[in-house]
Amino acid sequence: MLVSLTRSFSTLEGASQLDSLTEEFLNKIQVQDAVVTISYQGKTETLRMISPGIYASANTLQTDFGTYTLYAHDPQTGEKITAASVMQPQVRFVRVEPDIVYADGEVGQTSATPSAMIRRCGTGI
Amino acid sequence: MRHCFGHFLFTVSCILLPAAWSSSACAQNFTLSGSITDALSGEMIIGATLYDQPSGQGTATNTYGFYSLTLPAGEYIFTVRSLGYQALTDTVRLRENGVRDFRLSPAAVQLQEVVVSQAEDQAEEDVTSPRMGMTRIPLRLLASVPAIGGEADVVKLVQLMPGVVQGVEGSTGMFVRGGDGDQNLILLDEAVVYNVSHLFGFFSVFNPETLKNVTLHKGSFPASYGGRLSSVLDIRMKEGNNRKFTAEGGIGLLSSRVTVQGPIIKDRFSFMIAGRRTYVDQAAKAAGRTVPYYFYDLNAKANFRISDKDRLFYSTYFGNDVLAIATTRRDSSRGTDNVLDFGFTSGNYTNTLRWNHIHSQKLFSNISLIQTHFRYNVQGQFAGSALLAQSSISDAGLRADYSWYRNTGNLTGFGGSVVRHAFRPNLVNTSGNITEFFVSQSGKLLSTLESALYFLQERQFDSPFRLNYGLRLSMARVRAKNYFGIEPRLAVSYALPGKQALKLGFSRMKQYMHLLSSSSFSLPTDLWYPVTDSIRPQTADQVAVGYNRRFEKFKTIFTAEVYYKRMQNLIEYRPGAQLLLNNNYADELITGRGNAYGLELLLQKNAGRLSGWVSYTLSRARRQFAQLNEGKPYFARYDRRHNVALVGSFDLSQGITFSATWVFLSGARFTPPVGQYIIPNTGLSGVDVLPVYTARNSVKLPSSHRLDVNLIIRRRPGRKWSGEWHLGAYNVYNRAQPFRIDVAKDKNGNYQYQASGLFGFIPSVAYNFKF
Numbered sequence: 001m002l003v004s005l006t007r008s009f010s011t012l013e014g015a016s017q018l019d020s021l022t023e024e025f026l027n028k029i030q031v032q033d034a035v036v037t038i039s040y041q042g043k044t045e046t047l048r049m050i051s052p053g054i055y056a057s058a059n060t061l062q063t064d065f066g067t068y069t070l071y072a073h074d075p076q077t078g079e080k081i082t083a084a085s086v087m088q089p090q091v092r093f094v095r096v097e098p099d100i101v102y103a104d105g106e107v108g109q110t111s112a113t114p115s116a117m118i119r120r121c122g123t124g125i
Numbered sequence: 126m127r128h129c130f131g132h133f134l135f136t137v138s139c140i141l142l143p144a145a146w147s148s149s150a151c152a153q154n155f156t157l158s159g160s161i162t163d164a165l166s167g168e169m170i171i172g173a174t175l176y177d178q179p180s181g182q183g184t185a186t187n188t189y190g191f192y193s194l195t196l197p198a199g200e201y202i203f204t205v206r207s208l209g210y211q212a213l214t215d216t217v218r219l220r221e222n223g224v225r226d227f228r229l230s231p232a233a234v235q236l237q238e239v240v241v242s243q244a245e246d247q248a249e250e251d252v253t254s255p256r257m258g259m260t261r262i263p264l265r266l267l268a269s270v271p272a273i274g275g276e277a278d279v280v281k282l283v284q285l286m287p288g289v290v291q292g293v294e295g296s297t298g299m300f301v302r303g304g305d306g307d308q309n310l311i312l313l314d315e316a317v318v319y320n321v322s323h324l325f326g327f328f329s330v331f332n333p334e335t336l337k338n339v340t341l342h343k344g345s346f347p348a349s350y351g352g353r354l355s356s357v358l359d360i361r362m363k364e365g366n367n368r369k370f371t372a373e374g375g376i377g378l379l380s381s382r383v384t385v386q387g388p389i390i391k392d393r394f395s396f397m398i399a400g401r402r403t404y405v406d407q408a409a410k411a412a413g414r415t416v417p418y419y420f421y422d423l424n425a426k427a428n429f430r431i432s433d434k435d436r437l438f439y440s441t442y443f444g445n446d447v448l449a450i451a452t453t454r455r456d457s458s459r460g461t462d463n464v465l466d467f468g469f470t471s472g473n474y475t476n477t478l479r480w481n482h483i484h485s486q487k488l489f490s491n492i493s494l495i496q497t498h499f500r501y502n503v504q505g506q507f508a509g510s511a512l513l514a515q516s517s518i519s520d521a522g523l524r525a526d527y528s529w530y531r532n533t534g535n536l537t538g539f540g541g542s543v544v545r546h547a548f549r550p551n552l553v554n555t556s557g558n559i560t561e562f563f564v565s566q567s568g569k570l571l572s573t574l575e576s577a578l579y580f581l582q583e584r585q586f587d588s589p590f591r592l593n594y595g596l597r598l599s600m601a602r603v604r605a606k607n608y609f610g611i612e613p614r615l616a617v618s619y620a621l622p623g624k625q626a627l628k629l630g631f632s633r634m635k636q637y638m639h640l641l642s643s644s645s646f647s648l649p650t651d652l653w654y655p656v657t658d659s660i661r662p663q664t665a666d667q668v669a670v671g672y673n674r675r676f677e678k679f680k681t682i683f684t685a686e687v688y689y690k691r692m693q694n695l696i697e698y699r700p701g702a703q704l705l706l707n708n709n710y711a712d713e714l715i716t717g718r719g720n721a722y723g724l725e726l727l728l729q730k731n732a733g734r735l736s737g738w739v740s741y742t743l744s745r746a747r748r749q750f751a752q753l754n755e756g757k758p759y760f761a762r763y764d765r766r767h768n769v770a771l772v773g774s775f776d777l778s779q780g781i782t783f784s785a786t787w788v789f790l791s792g793a794r795f796t797p798p799v800g801q802y803i804i805p806n807t808g809l810s811g812v813d814v815l816p817v818y819t820a821r822n823s824v825k826l827p828s829s830h831r832l833d834v835n836l837i838i839r840r841r842p843g844r845k846w847s848g849e850w851h852l853g854a855y856n857v858y859n860r861a862q863p864f865r866i867d868v869a870k871d872k873n874g875n876y877q878y879q880a881s882g883l884f885g886f887i888p889s890v891a892y893n894f895k896f
Contacts, residue, residue, distance in 0.1 A: 008800040008817050011868050012876040021803070021812065029803065054805075 001038060001060040005031040005072055006053050027052065031074050039069040064089040154532065156222045158193040158486040161186050161205060164228035167367035167392060171338045172261070173207035173229065182533055188338075188361065189436075189481050191489050193530035205229060208731065209265060222486050224433070255583075255593045255616035257630045257671040257686055258302075258344025260286050263731055267333050268893070269774045269784045271833035273855045274379045275889030279339055280321060280329040283358065285770040285786065287725035287740040288343050288688075290763050292793075294829070294862040294883050296326040300763040301343050302667070302690055303721020303746030304355025307640030307653075311358045314426075314440040316475035319499040319518055319653055323420040323446055324403075330444050330473065334373055334384045335399045335424045337363045344669045344688055345616040345630030348579040348595030349526060349538060354634045354665035354692060362440055364428040365395035377891035379403055380420075392430070399424040417468075420446040436481040445472035464506070471501035487531065493524045495544070499653070510557030516550045518653045534585030538595075543576040546638065550652050550710070573603040573655040575637050581614070589620040601637035601662065603655050608662050610635035625674035628686075636663040639696050641710060657711045664693045681730045689722040697750055717750030719761065737773035737784075744768070754821040762822055766791040782837040790862075792826030797866050827880055829862040831855075851891040859886040 007029045030053030037046050038060055047055035069084045161173040169190025176183030179202070186192045198219055205213040210229035217225060267277050270285075280297040283289055292298030298306045311318045313331070321329050342350065342357040350357045363386070370387030382401035389396055402421040409416040422444040429437045449468040476496040483489055500517030522544030529537040548571040581595030599610040616630040638655045656662050669688040676683065694716050702713035723744030730736050746761035753759070767789065774784035798816035806813045835853035840846075856862075861882030869879045 002805075004803075004805055006803050008802040011798050011801055011816070012878070013801065021814070026803075026812075 001047065001057045001062075003036055003038070003047055003055045003070065003072075004053055005034055005036060005055060007031060029053075031072070033075065035071075035073040035075070037071045039071070040066055062087055062090075154195050154197055155219050156193060156195045156486040156530070157217060157219060157225055158191070158483070158530075159224045159226040160190045161192060161207070161227045161229065162190060163210070164230045165366070165368060166363075166371075166386075167388075167395065168337065168364055170207045170210070170229060171361065173205060173210075173227075175203050175205050175227070177201040177203055184530075184533065187489065187528060189489075189491060191481070191483065191528075193487055193489070195487070195530065195532040224486070252624055252673040252675045252682060253591060253618055253620050253626050255591045255618035255628055255630070256342075256345050256347075257616065257628050257669050258288070258342060258346075258688070260341045260343070262286075262339040262341060263736070264333075264336055264339060266736065266772070266774055266784070267336070268851075269782050269835060269837055270772060271784060271786050271835035271853045271855065273327070273833075273884065273887060273889075275377045275851055275853050275891040276328055276379055277333040278329050279331050279333060279336060279360070280358075283339075283341055285738075285740065285772055285788065286341060287727050287742045287768070287770075288686075288723070288744070289341070289356075290742075290744075290765050290768055291790065292763060293326070293864045297322050297329045298326060299356070299358075300761075301356040302688055302723065303719070303744060303761060303764070304665070304690070304692070305695070305761075308353050308355035308636060308663075308665075309358060310350065310353035310356070311360070313360050313442055313475055314362050314438075314477045315479070315493050315524065316440075316442075316477045316495045316497045317352075317520060318442075318473055318475060319497065320471065320473055320651070323422075323444070324418070328420075330422055330442070331360060332382055332384070332399050332401050332422050332424055334375075334382060335362045335397065335426075337361045344632060344667050344686070345593070345628075346614060346632045346634060347538075347593070348581040348597040348612070348614045349540065351577055351579070351597050351599055351610075351612060351634060352575070352636060354636050354663055355690075362424060362426055363397055364438065365397035365426055367392055367395035367428065367430075371896060373893070373895035375891055375893040378889055379405060384424075389427075394429045395427070397424070397426045417450045418446070418448045420444065434483040438479040438481070439477070440479075441474070441476045443472070443474040445470055466506040467504070469501060469503045471499075473497065473499045487529060489528045489530070491524075491526045495522045495524060496520065508558075510560075511555065513554045515553075516652050517547075518549075519547045521545050521547075534583075536583040538581040538583075539579065541576065541578040543574065546573045546575060546655060548572070548653065548655060550654065571603070571655055573601055573637065575599070575601045589626075591618045591620070592616070599635050599637075601656060603657060606658050608637065608656060610662065610664075623674075624677065625672070628669075628671040628673065630667075630669045630671070632665075632667050634665045634667075636665075639663065641698075641714075652710075654710060659711055660696065660714055660716065661694045663695055666691050679730070680732055681728055684725070684727040684729070686725045687723070688725070690720060692719040692721075695719050695748065695750075697748075697753060699752055715750055715752045717748060717753070719746065719748040721746035721761070734776040735773065738770070739772075740768075740770045742768040757820070759821040759823065760794045762794055764794050764822070767828075780839045780841065782839075784835045784837075786833045787830070789828065789830040791828050792863065794822035794825055795865065796821050797824050826863045826866065829860070829882075831860055831862060832857045846894060846896045848892060848894040851889070851893065853889045853891075855887040855889065856885055861885070 009029055032052050033049065036055040037044050038057060041063065045057050045060055047057045050056045064087060066087045067084055068087060069082060071082050073080045161170045162168060163170060170186060171188055171190060173186045174183060175192055175194065182196055184192050184194045196219055200216065200218050202214060202216050205215070205227045207229055209232060211232050213227055213229055215227065262279065262282055267279060267282055270282060272278055272281055280299065284291045284299060288302050290300040292300060292306065299309050300306060301309060311321050318330065323330060338361040340359045346357065365386045367388045368391060372383065372385045374383035375381065380401055380403040382399065384397065384399035386397035387395065400421070400423050403419045406416045406419045424442050426438070426440040431437055447470050452465050478494040480492045497520045498517065500515065503514045505512045522542060524542040526540035527538065531537055577597055577599040579595060579597040581593065584592045593616040595614040597612040597614065599612060601608045612633045612635055614632050616628065618626045618628045620626045638653055641652045641654055667688060667690040669686055671684065671686040674683045695718060696714050696716055698713055699715045721744065723742055726741045727738060729738040743766065745766065746764045747758050748761050749758040769789040771787045774782060776782050796818050799819050800817035801814050802817060803812040803814055833853070833855050834857055835851060837849050837851055839849040861880060863880035863882055865881055867879045867881055868876050871877050
């Protein structure tokens, strides 16, 4: 399980322009060294920070329609938050058919930048 | 001998039994009926009054110029009046049932005393009538009241009335007593007009020169009206001059118009044809530029008097908005040019065929066949792909209304209607690469049958009480589902000494269709949808208390009304709704409830050199949906707390009129983003920035106010044709009327909040003429 923990910021910070998301700005909003836990089915697991603002747990079982409660505590500011959510079932893919579409319309040109579409087939969500 | 003795007994009984006079053969009642028309044009006059001053008995003409008055036998001196006409006095000896038509001559010179006396009877009727929430729109001010771009617009005039809130600045959206924009029934000669807007809602489809009478109902609805929750705007077109040919029109900065009318058979068969078109596109073309947009309207009417008892009317409206963009984009990677063709057309047409029949002097009927159609097309072609999307709604219906004038002060009305609505949303045809994203679909045809029966009674008692009550039974059938509505209506007035009255009213209204709109602007992609198995009819109950007083010395009427409205089964979009080309729209809708209450004050003067009104509305409107705003109540989008309008027109001389409008509106409500946060994107290759919003509609835009002015300079009267210059200015002191909040960079590169308005100072000049 991956959890991203960041602080919100004012609309006047102007970061809706992605090029204004400087490293300095990201360091300011990403919560580092927080205590992050996930609770489910009577168990509580602590997530480990794997990069600034990103916390992960490799052992958290994902149970369809199970309720997961997140708790985070930032020791620098003393802020605490909790949130709960219900795990949705995994999307079942019957078949994957990638369509490779080259930007220049030609096939095989190495300068082209391919983009792929994965078409979801069969039953799913 | 027996005959003489019988005559002797009859005479003695008349002398000795005065108490029995009213029921005896000596005081037999007779009915006088007829029509009141314009002496020059033959137009029937709506709401003209006919009063015998000594007895105070009288009546007013109905929507078709017909009146009926039952009085005891005797001699009466009737004064016939209507605003804008010279009063007519006539002596009538009523000895038997009879027909008397009256022809009123227009007041050539609007002398203060003449116009004032003409308005008195209308004012008297408005003060003592039980009807509340009814406003007669003063069309004589329509030409003089300032308008954006100099384009006189009846909907903009209606928006200056208390209880009516404007949506986006300059738009024709109307939000009446806390209701939504689709809760207004707008009728043009009894045909419903589904889209009343041109140019994304900035002008209405109603050519001002074709209009004869406009009435707005906001409450105490007569049982003859139904189908919408919040208001009825009943617009009647002129019938056509059946005495002589006339032509009139106007040339403005944005559009020009011309109206021609005249007799085909004098006094019997007349016509009216009117057209209007914008020409900015043509003017730009002549200057070598491109403005890819225009709109036009056509109105036509024919009026045939078959006999003294039968009259046939046909009226039609046809209008369109057209946007057509053609441009070429260079594909540099391929070295080719791609042509982009994009456009839309949207428009209405309506047809009404009406038959008026006078069954007897007391029974009048109107039977109407009505058709209306609204559709839009969006088409585009680019780089080998093509898309055509169409949606439409069509109505075909029959309506019958009967008025039984039982006796003076006792009117019974009854009738019914049946309408078939055919909705065809989202008909899509695609070809080329775009078929990957938009699949052709035929668009489900939805058909509903909406019908109603009604009964109403208007009673004037010998006491100060007047009572209007009625019942409307409505029904809508969609697929195999039937919805029924029982809609009681009640209005009471109690006349107090000194030309004042207290009033009380209650109405229940049902609405069986709704408008899906994804924008604050009127877009061609706004769609009307019917109720379904899961989407129930909307319902509103409204109670109102009112007070009216006429100040004779100042010839003004003061009106105060307090209302409370409760609404059920209101419709909204669920969070994240996808409406574009979605045939399963019902899945995207949620239902909830709302309420609204307010105080409306109006001081109105419709006669004299200075005329106009001052209005103030204090109102509040809230909504509650389980799936929105965490189920908590929130303010409606157009909950605009204070609404002030000062409208004045002053005749400086016979040839010059100055008018001004000042409006103040509290800001509308909206849901701004107040923060942002980042999340990793789905490819984990970067981040996305997402907004954090406030509670729904919890923030109010800044209040707005503006001043508009207009100066009319007329040619000297007496020549074969008349003309007048209109010199106007919208938003004289150039204040922004905020309609949204943006985040923008200032000159230092810092971000700041910025309230955007649409229109600043706009001067205008226009010339109107009449032959």
